[in-house]
Amino acid sequence: MKNETVLKANHIMKSFLLPDSFQVLKNISFEVKSGEFLCLTGKSGSGKSTLLYVLSTMDTAYQGELYLKGELLTGRTLNQLAAFRNEHIGFVFQFHYLLPEFSVLDNIMLPALKLNKFSRQEIEEKAYRQLTLLGMQEQALKSAGRLSGGQQQRVAIARALINDPAIIMGDEPTGNLDSKNTAIVFDIFKELSQSNGQTIIAVTHDNDFAKKSDRVIEMNDGQILF
Amino acid sequence: MPAVNYKIAFVHLTFKIKQTMVAMLGVVFGISMYVFMNSFMAGINDLQTTLAFANTAHIRVYNDQPPDHTNIAERALKGYPVVLVRDSRVIKYTEGIKSPAPIISWLLNQPEVAGVEPQVNSSVFFRNGGNKVNGNLCGIDVENENKLFKIARFMTEGRWNDLKFRPEGIIMGSILAEALSVHIGDNVNLLTNDGISKNYKVVGIFETGERDIDKTKAYVNINAARQLQGKNQDYVTDLQVNIQHYKETGPLISRLAPVIPFKVESWQEANEGMLSASKLRDIIAMAVSLTILMVAGFGIFNIMNITINEKIKEIAILKAMGFSGGDVTVIFLFQALVIGLSGGLLGLLFGYTVCLLVGLIPFKLDGKEHLPFTYHFADFYSAFLFGLVITLFAGYLPARKASKIDPVTIIRG
Ligand SMILES: Nc1ncnc2c1ncn2[C@@H]1O[C@H](COP(=O)(O)OP(=O)(O)O)[C@@H](O)[C@H]1O
Numbered sequence: 297m298k299n300e301t302v303l304k305a306n307h308i309m310k311s312f313l314l315p316d317s318f319q320v321l322k323n324i325s326f327e328v329k330s331g332e333f334l335c336l337t338g339k340s341g342s343g344k345s346t347l348l349y350v351l352s353t354m355d356t357a358y359q360g361e362l363y364l365k366g367e368l369l370t371g372r373t374l375n376q377l378a379a380f381r382n383e384h385i386g387f388v389f390q391f392h393y394l395l396p397e398f399s400v401l402d403n404i405m406l407p408a409l410k411l412n413k414f415s416r417q418e419i420e421e422k423a424y425r426q427l428t429l430l431g432m433q434e435q436a437l438k439s440a441g442r443l444s445g446g447q448q449q450r451v452a453i454a455r456a457l458i459n460d461p462a463i464i465m466g467d468e469p470t471g472n473l474d475s476k477n478t479a480i481v482f483d484i485f486k487e488l489s490q491s492n493g494q495t496i497i498a499v500t501h502d503n504d505f506a507k508k509s510d511r512v513i514e515m516n517d518g519q520i521l522f
Numbered sequence: 523m524p525a526v527n528y529k530i531a532f533v534h535l536t537f538k539i540k541q542t543m544v545a546m547l548g549v550v551f552g553i554s555m556y557v558f559m560n561s562f563m564a565g566i567n568d569l570q571t572t573l574a575f576a577n578t579a580h581i582r583v584y585n586d587q588p589p590d591h592t593n594i595a596e597r598a599l600k601g602y603p604v605v606l607v608r609d610s611r612v613i614k615y616t617e618g619i620k621s622p623a624p625i626i627s628w629l630l631n632q633p634e635v636a637g638v639e640p641q642v643n644s645s646v647f648f649r650n651g652g653n654k655v656n657g658n659l660c661g662i663d664v665e666n667e668n669k670l671f672k673i674a675r676f677m678t679e680g681r682w683n684d685l686k687f688r689p690e691g692i693i694m695g696s697i698l699a700e701a702l703s704v705h706i707g708d709n710v711n712l713l714t715n716d717g718i719s720k721n722y723k724v725v726g727i728f729e730t731g732e733r734d735i736d737k738t739k740a741y742v743n744i745n746a747a748r749q750l751q752g753k754n755q756d757y758v759t760d761l762q763v764n765i766q767h768y769k770e771t772g773p774l775i776s777r778l779a780p781v782i783p784f785k786v787e788s789w790q791e792a793n794e795g796m797l798s799a800s801k802l803r804d805i806i807a808m809a810v811s812l813t814i815l816m817v818a819g820f821g822i823f824n825i826m827n828i829t830i831n832e833k834i835k836e837i838a839i840l841k842a843m844g845f846s847g848g849d850v851t852v853i854f855l856f857q858a859l860v861i862g863l864s865g866g867l868l869g870l871l872f873g874y875t876v877c878l879l880v881g882l883i884p885f886k887l888d889g890k891e892h893l894p895f896t897y898h899f900a901d902f903y904s905a906f907l908f909g910l911v912i913t914l915f916a917g918y919l920p921a922r923k924a925s926k927i928d929p930v931t932i933i934r935g
Pocket residue numbers: 312314315320338339340341342343344345346347
């Protein structure tokens with residue numbers, strides 16, 4: 297499994313036409329191997345988020361080609377991309393974005409229920425295991441809106457992991473957390489990449505965070521510096 | 523579509539239960555109004571029909587042959603340049619139905635015929651002392667007439683069957699009796715168009731509630747009427763025919779009309795004005811209730827739009843997690859469906875209850891004590907259907923909007 301190419305960006309270009317025409321991504325090409333813990337860094341406005349959303353298949357308005365797990369995803373329909381994301385990509389956002397009406401457990405189970413591959417009971421057991429790993433089993437039945445920021449981010453990670461995705465993406469996943477919680481999240485990511493061979497791609501402003509990861513890609517003005 | 527969509531929809535519905543209730547109440551109100559309006563109008567229409575059938579049958583056969591204006595001289599002297607006939611006499615060949623027996627027996631053999639009533643009707647003057655009132659005399663078979671028209675229920679004084687053994691007896695409309703100032707037991711004098719006059723004894727008074735009838739109509743035995751008119755035993759002016767299903771007059775008429783030289787008239791033809799009035803009422807009921815349903819639909823549309831704006835981030839997250847546009851549509855459309863179904867059922871129940879309650883309001887008319895209501899399954903059915911269609915439509919537009927949300931725009935803020 298290890299060292300297989302799991303993501304390949306081929307001459308990705310993207311322009312915004314509004315408010316005025318400007319090229320936000322300029323011919324970006326790179327590859328990411330499975331089990332890699334990759335950080336995207338760079339100045340604010342350099343295009344990190346924009347690139348991440350293209351890589352995540354949510355943004356389809358770009359030129360170039362995107363391969364995930366060897367499949368060319370460029371040009372697929374929105375429904376096909378949604379199904380692909382559901383099975384192969386996990387998301388962690390800066391503002392955890394849990395569904396506040398649902399319990400912690402339900403939040404974690406949602407992507408798996410959507411995937412509809414396992415029974416409800418299997419999914420629930422797995423969600424519990426995930427929570428236990430993250431030291432959150434106590435909060436399982438609480439409403440998601442009642443948790444602290446650090447706890448919510450851990451639930452969001454558990455949710456991102458429920459379908460055993462090949463790639464986990466995060467847009468400043470620790471941007472809103474204190475150093476203690478940041479460390480917890482980092483350790484989880486490290487563990488996932490090392491023992492499960494899952495690929496992590498995280499946009500971050502935190503230089504310490506980035507330094508400790510496997511690989512850093514710095515962006516400037518829509519281009520990759522190194 | 524995974525079941526999780528319905529779970530999400532259900533959570534949305536129950537989490538903001540007040541909002542859901544408001545949306546549902548709109549539907550409940552719209553549907554119950556629909557049921558109420560239509561049942562009430564149907565009640566009024568039925569009452570009117572009943573009233574109409576209190577003195578006309580479903581089908582009436584009578585002689586309407588126009589006077590013959592044929593100019594015989596002109597025909598005989600064909601070819602002559604000038605034919606001038608001054609003051610030509612109009613000849614009336616036939617009057618009434620001279621030998622009705624074959625028609626009656628034919629009618630009684632038809633499967634849909636429920637009853638046939640021969641009548642001898644004429645217009646007469648009613649006189650009592652100095653009072654002289656124009657009116658209609660109806661010669662009938664006492665038992666048969668009651669079988670067809672249930673006239674006995676309108677009797678205010680005396681009994682209908684009293685007429686049966688009283689060849690000189692007469693039963694009069696209440697207003698007519700009052701105008702002549704006659705009471706039960708009094709004598710009244712009748713004068714025909716041919717100048718024949720005869721005395722009758724008042725044995726009963728009726729009141730149908732329809733002024734035109736109560737003001738002009740009186741009943742005697744059919745033989746007494748024949749006698750008064752100087753006609754023989756068979757003579758009738760009208761054959762009143764009732765059928766099993768009063769609306770289905772067409773088939774019988776199309777079989778009968780071509781083979782007899784008399785006018786065969788359905789109640790629909792005779793009451794065209796009444797029918798268009800009831801059609802108009804139906805249209806009004808439909809328009810009012812549909813308007814209310816539309817308003818309810820607009821309410822749902824609004825509430826769903828608000829919900830979707832509130833949940834726009836959650837929708838974006840669902841899409842990021844891999845829920846498709848179709849999933850999102852289902853999630854919100856299902857909410858509309860639940861609101862429509864539950865609001866619809868409650869609306870039917872509530873509407874029926876309102877009908878029952880309003881039906882308790884006293885309202886005297888034609889032996890009825892209360893406001894009339896008629897319940898048709900079709901009204902309840904279409905109320906439910908309209909409600910559902912409108913809710914689904916009102917839910918579909920916001921749901922489609924939600925399904926088109928671009929997660930990137932929302933998530934990056
Ligand atoms: N929807 C948009 N329309 C126009 N310009 C945008 C849009 N989104 C981002 N930008 C611009 O693109 C550039 C890159 O944005 P972003 O990818 O968010 O940068 P980063 O995440 O590195 O801070 C910025 O200059 C930003 O203002």
